[in-house]
Amino acid sequence: MSTALGRTNHAKAILGPELHARLSETKVLLVGAGGIGCELLKNVVLTGFGKITLLDLDTIDLSNLNRQFLFRKKDVKQSKALVAAHTASPFNPNVQITPIHGNIKEPQYDIEWFQGFDLVLNALDNLGSDARRHVNKMCMAAQVPLVESGTAGYLGQVQPLVKDLTECFDCIPKPTPKTFPVCTIRSTPSQPIHCIVWSKSYLMGQFFGQDEDATEELDEAEKQGENAEEIATLRREAKGFSEVRAAIRDPNQDGSAARQAFQKVFNNDIRNLLSMSDMWRHRDPPTPLDFDAIMNETFVVARSTAPPQVNGVSSAAVTTNGKTNGQHSARPVASTSATNGRVALKDQRKLTLKENLELFVSSVNSLSARLAGGNVDTIEFDKDDDDTLDFVTAASNLRSIAYGIEEKTRWEVKEMAGNIIPAIATTNAIISGLIVLQALHLLRKSYDKLRNVHLQFKPTVPLSTITLSKPNPACGICRDTYTKVQCDATRTTLADIVKGILGDDEREVSVYEDKRVLADPDWDDNYERTLESLSVTRGKFLSIVDEDGDLSTITIAIADLPSTHPSSGSSLVLPDPLPKPTKKEKPPVVAPSTPPRTSLKRAAPDDDVVLLDEVPSANGPPAKKQKLSQPELASPSKKRQLEEDGIVMLEGANDKVDDEDDVIIID
Numbered sequence: 001m002s003t004a005l006g007r008t009n010h011a012k013a014i015l016g017p018e019l020h021a022r023l024s025e026t027k028v029l030l031v032g033a034g035g036i037g038c039e040l041l042k043n044v045v046l047t048g049f050g051k052i053t054l055l056d057l058d059t060i061d062l063s064n065l066n067r068q069f070l071f072r073k074k075d076v077k078q079s080k081a082l083v084a085a086h087t088a089s090p091f092n093p094n095v096q097i098t099p100i101h102g103n104i105k106e107p108q109y110d111i112e113w114f115q116g117f118d119l120v121l122n123a124l125d126n127l128g129s130d131a132r133r134h135v136n137k138m139c140m141a142a143q144v145p146l147v148e149s150g151t152a153g154y155l156g157q158v159q160p161l162v163k164d165l166t167e168c169f170d171c172i173p174k175p176t177p178k179t180f181p182v183c184t185i186r187s188t189p190s191q192p193i194h195c196i197v198w199s200k201s202y203l204m205g206q207f208f209g210q211d212e213d214a215t216e217e218l219d220e221a222e223k224q225g226e227n228a229e230e231i232a233t234l235r236r237e238a239k240g241f242s243e244v245r246a247a248i249r250d251p252n253q254d255g256s257a258a259r260q261a262f263q264k265v266f267n268n269d270i271r272n273l274l275s276m277s278d279m280w281r282h283r284d285p286p287t288p289l290d291f292d293a294i295m296n297e298t299f300v301v302a303r304s305t306a307p308p309q310v311n312g313v314s315s316a317a318v319t320t321n322g323k324t325n326g327q328h329s330a331r332p333v334a335s336t337s338a339t340n341g342r343v344a345l346k347d348q349r350k351l352t353l354k355e356n357l358e359l360f361v362s363s364v365n366s367l368s369a370r371l372a373g374g375n376v377d378t379i380e381f382d383k384d385d386d387d388t389l390d391f392v393t394a395a396s397n398l399r400s401i402a403y404g405i406e407e408k409t410r411w412e413v414k415e416m417a418g419n420i421i422p423a424i425a426t427t428n429a430i431i432s433g434l435i436v437l438q439a440l441h442l443l444r445k446s447y448d449k450l451r452n453v454h455l456q457f458k459p460t461v462p463l464s465t466i467t468l469s470k471p472n473p474a475c476g477i478c479r480d481t482y483t484k485v486q487c488d489a490t491r492t493t494l495a496d497i498v499k500g501i502l503g504d505d506e507r508e509v510s511v512y513e514d515k516r517v518l519a520d521p522d523w524d525d526n527y528e529r530t531l532e533s534l535s536v537t538r539g540k541f542l543s544i545v546d547e548d549g550d551l552s553t554i555t556i557a558i559a560d561l562p563s564t565h566p567s568s569g570s571s572l573v574l575p576d577p578l579p580k581p582t583k584k585e586k587p588p589v590v591a592p593s594t595p596p597r598t599s600l601k602r603a604a605p606d607d608d609v610v611l612l613d614e615v616p617s618a619n620g621p622p623a624k625k626q627k628l629s630q631p632e633l634a635s636p637s638k639k640r641q642l643e644e645d646g647i648v649m650l651e652g653a654n655d656k657v658d659d660e661d662d663v664i665i666i667d
């Protein structure tokens with residue numbers, strides 16, 4: 001008996017002949033061909049699924065090969081979906097794998113495309129939380145069951161999601177990632193991550209990114225009550241970047257741009273901060289760094305306290321030859337390798353102050369040459385771009401030294417700045433097996449057997465299961481009533497759709513596309529416009545929101561006319577029967593039982609840290625959920641109407657009204 005035949009017989013015995021026969025005809029969409037995706041593809045092929053569509057936007061990177069076992073070195077830079085499909089097809093002679101090298105968010109993967117599948121399995125990475133939410137919404141709209149999954153180091157989770165039966169991915173708001181106050185990052189860092197965030201998210205942008213105006217960020221910080229004097233200093237500091245930016249971009253500069261850049265951020269700016277003596281009354285002041293003294297190894301950092309112990313080794317012992325015996329120790333700079341003679345991998349060795357400065361200079365020179373070459377206007381941090389990683393490593397370490405903070409190796413900086421938790425192949429393998437088990441329950445419609453499964457780092461209880469929770473009545477995604485309109489967006493107007501869908505129903509409604517208000521009861525300017533002119537085209541959704549808030553939102557997926565539709569025919573095909581919104585349930589007093597989905601997120605190693613520029617957006621299309629107490633999200637006519645009613649709407653916390661008596665607080 002051939003291996004394949006033997007495997008088929010085993011699968012038949014386990015699954016039963018009925019389900020086994022059905023599997024070969026089951027159409028499954030697998031989104032992602034990375035760490036989980038490779039394992040999962042192997043599993044679904046070997047289980048006997050016959051019609052698999054595999055979609056991934058990425059190409060294979062050398063760093064994927066340690067765990068994404070369907071790829072070999074020769075495949076690097078090839079499409080993940082194509083190579084994975086090619087490698088896994090021979091595992092089962094009867095399988096048909098359709099690989100797609102594309103982004104799941106592209107408009108051609110619309111509701112009709114999703115409706116072509118019996119089941120969707122997500123194997124997306126954690127940075128792709130946007131893509132997860134997108135697939136969740138598409139599956140809710142298309143009424144296709146979805147199995148969602150995620151891993152982070154040794155942790156993992158599998159969650160089956162079925163519209164109207166279980167929670168959806170958006171039912172529970174995600175925990176807000178940790179951010180840092182602007183002033184901590186910009187003038188009073190106290191941990192290595194503060195210096196890494198500063199060099200990755202601020203300095204990198206100031207030197208090599210778009211010429212961004214920092215005013216808004218500082219205005220916001222001021223509103224949040226951060227120190228006004230400090231903010232004023234930071235404003236001056238931000239202004240001074242233009243000369244350095246110009247030097248970096250000057251094709252004729254002779255390497256002096258790096259020194260100029262250094263002088264500004266590690267000397268002048270620190271001196272400016274020091275002039276604010278109040279700031280340093282209760283904390284150690286930073287030390288301005290001196291380019292020449294560092295280069296000729298005479299530089300000394302004065303510290304009032306001993307630097308922290310790290311793994312039993314004083315960081316000063318690693319970086320200096322000086323004494324660190326408590327009060328006011330001086331830190332002369334070591335000229336030898338920071339590893340005290342131990343052999344370490346290049347990236348895992350702490351650099352001396354001089355080496356950090358040399359790395360700063362060489363990385364600024366490399367990045368500057370790229371910009372001066374004229375092929376690129378801006379360069380962003382990318383953990384796999386050596387020059388940017390060198391720059392962030394050197395700049396954050398120099399800042400750490402100035403502030404008496406422990407330095408990090410290039411390897412550690414890569415993990416922290418790239419927000420990386422090492423991927424564990426075994427976790428991916430276990431999670432992929434669990435995905436298939438949940439998928440089989442879905443196909444059997446054994447809904448009572450569905451479970452949220454958590455893989456945890458507890459040797460005695462490695463797996464825990466939770467019975468599925470009901471949908472959250474307040475969810476802005478899965479509580480909507482979904483429908484589909486096929487139309488020619490160049491000929492169909494907003495009114496055609498809204499009036500067509502509502503039919504005889506004459507209640508007052510507002511219309512949204514995502515967060516955009518397109519119409520409301522007092523503002524109908526857009527009704528006669530075509531969908532195309534409103535950028536409401538294939539793949540997008542229109543939401544009809546009940547003004548009284550009694551009925552569920554009708555969300556309409558926009559699809560193209562069928563190819564058989566006569567060109568002289570109507571510009572749209574409405575659903576038959578028309579969708580019936582349901583009565584809205586009252587939101588529960590208690591939160592749903594499922595714990596926050598933290599394990600799905602690859603947290604930064606340093607205590608769940610997410611860098612400032614990666615804060616995800618709020619849950620669902622917010623406009624529908626806003627109350628009037630959040631005036632900036634009220635629709636134009638609401639705002640007009642309120643103003644006509646004598647109610648003044650404040651745009652921000654610092655806005656003032658002329659006559660306090662005019663103010664009515666809206667709850």
Ligand SMILES: Nc1ncnc2c1ncn2[C@@H]1O[C@H](COP(=O)(O)OP(=O)(O)OP(=O)(O)O)[C@@H](O)[C@H]1O
Pocket residue numbers: 031032033034035036037055056057058063064080102103104105123124125126128131423
């Ligand atoms: N919008 C999207 N459309 C299609 N595929 C996506 C989308 N977002 C993410 N992916 C894919 O999901 C997969 C997730 O796999 P994984 O978490 O192992 O990431 P990776 O990029 O291979 O590894 P790492 O992030 O550790 O370098 C990746 O192959 C990625 O290309």
Ligand SMILES: [Zn+2]
Pocket residue numbers: 167168169170171172471472475476477478479
């Ligand atoms: Zn939901």
